[in-house]
Every structure is written in C-alpha cells, then in structure tokens.
Amino acid sequence: MAHTPVLLAPGDIAHLIRRPVGTVTRWASEGRLTSYDGRYDWLELQDVVAGRRRVPPIRHASARSAA
Numbered sequence: 001m002a003h004t005p006v007l008l009a010p011g012d013i014a015h016l017i018r019r020p021v022g023t024v025t026r027w028a029s030e031g032r033l034t035s036y037d038g039r040y041d042w043l044e045l046q047d048v049v050a051g052r053r054r055v056p057p058i059r060h061a062s063a064r065s066a067a
Contacts, residue, residue, distance in 0.1 A: 005041035013040055017049050 014021040024040065027033045032048045033040045 003043055005036060006043050007036050007039040008042050009039055013042065013045060016042075017045070 008016075010021045010024045013024050017024075024033070027048055028035050028040060033044060
C-alpha cells in the first residue's frame with residue numbers, strides 16, 4: 001500500500017536529522033531520496049538516515065581521469 005508523503009523543505013529535514021542541508025540534497029542527487037519539487041518525504045528519509053537505503057555515489061568521467 002502506498003503512503004502519502006510527508007513533504008519537508010531541505011532545511012527542515014537537515015535540522016531534524018542534525019546534518020547539513022548539502023547532505024540532504026546530495027542524497028537526493030545520488031537517488032536515495034525522491035524530490036517533490038525541491039521537497040523531500042520525511043517517511044522515505046527514515047530508511048536513508050538509518051542506512052537501510054544505500055546507493056553508490058554517481059561517478060563522473062572527470063573524477064575517473066583525475067584518479
């Protein structure tokens with residue numbers, strides 16, 4: 001059964017989980033969180049914070065050539 005998302009702004013989420021806003025937006029860019037027009041689902045975030053949802057970081061061609 002699908003749940004109704006509890007949408008919060010990145011700043012609100014960062015405050016609640018005591019992490020920087022950049023961490024929240026990075027998780028979204030890595031595919032760990034679904035963005036709803038710049039807001040994120042608090043219920044979906046619980047698995048990410050607990051480490052139950054992990055996605056490898058996105059690798060860029062420039063990062064490979066620098067290594």
